[in-house]
Amino acid sequence: MSLSRIALFTLACGIAIVCLTSAAELPRNSDYDYDPPTPGSYSLPVVKPAADGALLDSNNKAINLRDLTRGRITILSFIYTRCAAPKACPYATNVLGQLHSLSAQDMVLAKNMRLVSISFDPEYDTPQRLATYSENVREQGSGCEWRFVTSKSRAELAPILAAYDQAVNKRQNPADPQGPLYHTLRVFLIDRDGRIRNIYSSGTLDPRLVVADVKTLLLEEARVSKQ
Amino acid sequence: MKTPINSQLEIAAIWHVVVLVAAFALTFTSGLARADETCSSPYLARIDGQEEFVYVWTLGVEGMGDGADKLVTVDVKPGSPTYGKVVSSESVEGRNEAHHGGFTDDRRQLWLAGLESSRIFIFDVHTDPAKPKLTKTIDNFAETTGGAIGPHGAYALPGRVLIPCLSNAKDKGGRTGLVEYGNDANYIATHWLPTKDDPRDAADAKFADGYGYDARVLPRKNALLTSSFTGWNNYTMDFGKLTADPEAMKHFGSTMVMWDFHTRQPKKVFQVPGAPLEIRWAWGDKHNYAFTATALTSKLWLVYQDDRGEWQAKEVAPIGEAKGGVLPVDISISADDKTLFVDCFGDGKCRVFDVSDPQKPKQIYEKQIGKQVNMVSQSWDGRRLYFTSSLLARWDKQGADNEQFLRGYAWDGKELKPAFDLDFTALKLGRPHHMLFGSTKIGANRATVASRD
Numbered sequence: 001m002s003l004s005r006i007a008l009f010t011l012a013c014g015i016a017i018v019c020l021t022s023a024a025e026l027p028r029n030s031d032y033d034y035d036p037p038t039p040g041s042y043s044l045p046v047v048k049p050a051a052d053g054a055l056l057d058s059n060n061k062a063i064n065l066r067d068l069t070r071g072r073i074t075i076l077s078f079i080y081t082r083c084a085a086p087k088a089c090p091y092a093t094n095v096l097g098q099l100h101s102l103s104a105q106d107m108v109l110a111k112n113m114r115l116v117s118i119s120f121d122p123e124y125d126t127p128q129r130l131a132t133y134s135e136n137v138r139e140q141g142s143g144c145e146w147r148f149v150t151s152k153s154r155a156e157l158a159p160i161l162a163a164y165d166q167a168v169n170k171r172q173n174p175a176d177p178q179g180p181l182y183h184t185l186r187v188f189l190i191d192r193d194g195r196i197r198n199i200y201s202s203g204t205l206d207p208r209l210v211v212a213d214v215k216t217l218l219l220e221e222a223r224v225s226k227q
Numbered sequence: 228m229k230t231p232i233n234s235q236l237e238i239a240a241i242w243h244v245v246v247l248v249a250a251f252a253l254t255f256t257s258g259l260a261r262a263d264e265t266c267s268s269p270y271l272a273r274i275d276g277q278e279e280f281v282y283v284w285t286l287g288v289e290g291m292g293d294g295a296d297k298l299v300t301v302d303v304k305p306g307s308p309t310y311g312k313v314v315s316s317e318s319v320e321g322r323n324e325a326h327h328g329g330f331t332d333d334r335r336q337l338w339l340a341g342l343e344s345s346r347i348f349i350f351d352v353h354t355d356p357a358k359p360k361l362t363k364t365i366d367n368f369a370e371t372t373g374g375a376i377g378p379h380g381a382y383a384l385p386g387r388v389l390i391p392c393l394s395n396a397k398d399k400g401g402r403t404g405l406v407e408y409g410n411d412a413n414y415i416a417t418h419w420l421p422t423k424d425d426p427r428d429a430a431d432a433k434f435a436d437g438y439g440y441d442a443r444v445l446p447r448k449n450a451l452l453t454s455s456f457t458g459w460n461n462y463t464m465d466f467g468k469l470t471a472d473p474e475a476m477k478h479f480g481s482t483m484v485m486w487d488f489h490t491r492q493p494k495k496v497f498q499v500p501g502a503p504l505e506i507r508w509a510w511g512d513k514h515n516y517a518f519t520a521t522a523l524t525s526k527l528w529l530v531y532q533d534d535r536g537e538w539q540a541k542e543v544a545p546i547g548e549a550k551g552g553v554l555p556v557d558i559s560i561s562a563d564d565k566t567l568f569v570d571c572f573g574d575g576k577c578r579v580f581d582v583s584d585p586q587k588p589k590q591i592y593e594k595q596i597g598k599q600v601n602m603v604s605q606s607w608d609g610r611r612l613y614f615t616s617s618l619l620a621r622w623d624k625q626g627a628d629n630e631q632f633l634r635g636y637a638w639d640g641k642e643l644k645p646a647f648d649l650d651f652t653a654l655k656l657g658r659p660h661h662m663l664f665g666s667t668k669i670g671a672n673r674a675t676v677a678s679r680d
Contacts, residue, residue: 032449212489
C-alpha cells in the first residue's frame, strides 16, 4: 500500500469518526476517562503571544498569520497532509472536524470560534492540495470558519515553526508508513487578542477539553466586558 | 458535500480498512499516552531501545575540581570504546544544590534545578547529545513566580514544563507551589499547594500542609498527583543538626494531593505521614494507581482509584525492618508494572518488590549498592539500572561512608549484576544526583524542514 494511500485511509477514518460524533455529545472513552470541567470554573493563564508570519491560503492568496489569530478564539493546528500516524495529524484534524461539526449546531461557537490548519510541508501541501484536503475533512455550509494555509517557501515557514516551538524533521526513510516527516503534535488555543492560552498534544487533545476551554474564554470575555 | 472518491472498489476498501485502522488508532493512542523510560513524563518522546548516554546532574564540592555544579555525560552504548566513561562535563556557575531535572516534551532541552539558589539551568541536549551545552539560566525564579523557591525538577507537559517546588521565599518553610514555564523559558503560572486556610475546595483539606515535592500526571484520568517533603530551612541544614532539632523535625510533609490536571485545581488531600517523596504512576491501560515511599517512616504507599472511582491512599508494605530507618528515597517502577526498585539511603541498599498485586507488594530481592545510595534510573526494557549516591550536600554521609558514584547494573529479573562503576570523587566531579537518558536517535529539530536543503 502506498504512503499516500495509507494517509488517505487514515484520513477516511477521521471523516468517519467526525460523521459519527458530529450530532452527538462527545464521548468519554478509555483515552480520556474523566468528566470534562465546567466552563468558567477555572482560568487559563497566558502562555505567550501568538506569533505572526507570511502564509498562503487555499486560494493561493497571501495572508498574514496574525489575521488568523485575532478577532476570534482560534484553534490552530500544525499538520501535513501526508501524515499517516493515526494519533498525529489525522487525529488533530479529526478533532478540529468534531469542533467544526459542533459549531454547526452552536451559534455561539460558529460566530466566535475559528479553526486553522497550517501545513509544515509546503512543497507537497500546495494551496490546491489543501483545498482538496479541506473538502475531504470538513462539512460545507454552516459551522465556524476553518482555514487551511501553507507557506510560499521554507524560508517563510521557518520563523513560524520556531515561534510556535513546532519540531519537525525528515524521517530517514521517506517511505516510512507513518509519513515522511517526524514531528511533535502541537495544537494551540489562542484568544481573541492573539494570546496563546493553552497548548494541546497527545494525551491532552480531548475535544471536550478544547470546547470547555473555548467556552471558558468566552465567559472570561463576558466578565471583562461587564467590568 | 465531501469530495467523492471515484472508484466504488476504493470506497468499499476504505470502509473495510476504516474499522481496522480505527482499532489500530485506539491502540496507538494508548501507546503514545504511555511514554518514556519508566519514570519520566508521559508527554515525552520515549527511548524504548538502548539509551546512549546517562546525563548526571552533579553537585559541586568545594576544593574538588572546579568546585561547581555540572552536567556530566556518561557513554553507556554497549561496545563503545568509551562505554562507562565520562565523555563530557559542562559546569554551571557556582554551587546551587543541584538536585533534579527533566526534559521538555520535544526532548531537545534539559532543565536542571538548583534547590538552594533556585536557579534553573537549561541545556541543549539535541544539537549534540554527547556534549550538552548550557544555553540559558533562569536566575529570578522567586521574583517571577511570586515567591516560590526550591525548584525540585522539571516535568514535561505539552509545550511547557511543570516545576514542583519545595519552599517559599517568605519564611523558607515547606509551604510551596507548582510553577509552569513555557519551553521558551517564559513564566506562565504558579499554583500554590492547598492549606487548611486556603483549601480551594479540596476534600479533606483539614489535613493540608501546603508542602510539595514531586508532581506526576496520569493523562487518561486527568489526574495530577503531588507529594511533600520539607522547606529550604531544613534541606539546607546539616543532617545531624536537623535530626537533633525536635522543632525542625516537625516541619516535614505528611500529605499528598490529587489535582484536576486540566484545571490545576486541588481535589483531595491524603494523609500520608513521613514525607512521601517520588511518585510513580503505573503504565498499564487499566492500572489506575501510583506508588510512593515515605522517607521518614520507611513505608510503601499506594494511591489508587477504588471501585467507586474515588481516589484513596493506603500504606501497603514496610520497607526494610519494621522499625524503619532505612530512609527510602527514590523508587523506579518497571514498564510492565510488576517490579518496583526502592533505593534506601540509610543502609545503601536497593530493595526490589514484586508489585504485581499493588495492594500487596512483596520484597523479592535486595542488593548492597554502596555505603549510601540515592537515585535509581531504569531503561524501558528493564534490563539496565543506574544508581547514584548523593542525597543533599549537607545530608550525605561523612568520612569513608561518603562514597560518590555512578554505578551501572544489569537486571535479569532475579539479580543485579555490576556493569560499570564511576568514582565521582576520584574523577574530581562532585556528588552525582539525578540521572536522565540521552540518545542521538530521538527528538526532532525545531525547523529542520524549513531550514534544511
